[in-house]
Amino acid sequence: MDMKRAYYEDIELFKSGTILFWTIVFLIVLFTFPLYLSDYSLYLLNLIMVYIIVSVGLNILVGSTGQISLGHAGFFAIGAYATVLIMTKLQIPFFVAIIAAAFIAAFFGFILGLPALRLEGPYLTIATLAFGLAIMHIIGHTPFFGGRAGLSAPTLDIGIPQIGLSWILETVMSKYYLVLAFTIIMVLFAINILKTRAGRAFVAIRDSDIAAEVIGINLTMYKTLSFALSAFYAGIAGGLFAFVLGFFDPFTFNLILSIIFIVMIVVGGLGSVMGSITGAALITYLMYDLFKNVGEVPFVGSLLIKVSEQWMTITGMDNFNYIALGLVMIGIMLFEPLGIFGAWIRIKKYWKTWPF
């Protein structure tokens, strides 16, 4: 139904005036959020956007290139630690530090991409899993990185304080705009890169790496590039996360987080930027907000607490968090294997021909 008649139609960002209009409206809404949302909601939005950046990056690797990584919490940690350490130990401005940190993460991504040339499926999964865990423990072991006690982020100064140009972001609101700007740039970048030679090479590798090699795609280059690119995203997100939270310790970046990242893109829809965004937003919102507050919802809350105390453990409500998250995933896998993105395609098709 989305028939393309020319190459330029395929790569253009806004396919019609309507879309352009609504995108602008949506951006305006995003920019006005701080006017009517509480600090808590902005904090949650900040977290959501950080996770959006990670999952957009992860989806390039998993969804588009067909590789897998259970070690993304490791890249995320590298981004957070490198940004803060470069800023505090080397006295380098924030923007330089976060880009440098992302490149460090990308370098590690490249390294991790090398075994991916020979490993596949479960073997690659284990290699990346080991990487994620190793990063967590190496950081915990090393006093230079703050050890197990963790690190506090310095004051967020996005100017260049070294030459007297200070621009300090203290409030959640100001951080919101910073994270929003990064998110928009990173999302646009991802949408665009998938339409370039590299993006098409990724998809070709996913569909069949032998066929891709036969038609002249350099597997070594594109597989490692995919890992590096994905790690770069996680690095940027990590750097932002450090300041959204203000404090972190190695345990923050544990295996569960890596798995949650995968959950986000699977729920959202593999191989689509849109899917990563919706998935990250939905899962973060469910995990951090809705499921935590279910106990206070009238009637349903007290009923669920009773059920939980009666049939499950005394911990009560909080078991529900995991169970509900699990149910959401199983439900999506059963009924909508393409994730939220797949559901959207179906809805769109349905309305195209409605009411017939």
Next chain:
Amino acid sequence: MKKVFIGFMIISAVLLTTMLVYAAKPGFDDQEIRIGQWGPQTGPAAPWGSVARGSKLLFDIVNEEGGIHGRKIRYFIRDDQYNPSQTMAGVRDLVDRQGVLAFVGGVGTAPGVAVQRYLQQNKIIWVGVCTGAKSFHVPHNPYLWNMWPAYDDDASVIAKFLVEKKKFKKIGMLYQNDDYGLDSMAGAKIRLKKYNMELVAAVPVEPIERDLTSQVARLKSAGAEAIIGYVAPTQAAIALRNAVSVGFHPQWIHSYNLTDYVLMNTITDGLWAKEGVMTSAFTEDIFANTPLQVKYRAAAKRLAPTERWGIFYAAGIIVAEPLVYALKKVGRNLSTEALKNELDKVTNFQGIGPKLTWRADNHRPPRALRIWQSGPKAEVIVLQDWTENELSTY
């Protein structure tokens, strides 16, 4: 691109409907006082989650007795899975949307550090963070009142007891390689220096290590007669089994975090009681027959029959006690400032926890600890009553 845009719309619709304008509420009204706590109810640190549920017991008792000056306590627990980003989300949620007057307890150093500045800036009362890390009382935080003794005070009292009362000459140390272990080692070293002694061996353990044979062997070859342990419960158990299996029977003495003798005895298959392991402690014995303990145990049986009556559960009561005491003293005219003033005036208050004295410029935890030993049935034997660390550096 249309997909991108529709997706955006869906998200924003969901978020907007659920997150719309919640004006920050004060922490109380005429009917209720709202109090919160975070703690790992799920995830790897879940066993410590009972602290948050223990506080609930005390608040339930207070509510049963008619509340505090006509107001009931409404208590919120937020599961943070021991993950600072979740702690931050939960705390912000409670402060912004529910409106809480105070937090009690809160397990763990990392989650606590993550929210410390936020709570201080928003002038939220916080009583009894459940860790002995120094960063919570140095520098002084006017809105945080501490109860957990600092680890270096703890180790210092232990070392004093070993040298002065038990006359041990060769003392070794098994410590966790992070702040918990390193703070306490510093305390022990300062104390031993006073007697011109040194640790015969100080052996680090990583928190994830499960094979402690080499550590135990090093302690054995150093000829340690007594070993001060600053490790997690699992590792204390592994080290004990290991030592016994190689015929090494030093006097083990652990930090106050391992005072759940029933639990420890179970996971060591009875070795805990057999070897007469000692610990420091900063609470009453939770199985003692003091009026308060009897009352709490009876209430627990009635209100929370599925909970195990253990030290972590009791710790929840301990952190909530001074807050309830201060709230009662404030009277009907409640405000954050009034509550702060009452907490600043707490003098020699004692529930089932340590004896507390706070002043406006001093919210330090108590420096006095006791020494316990496990009896043959894993019951508590008090070897030495409250002893203050006179060498305390702050």
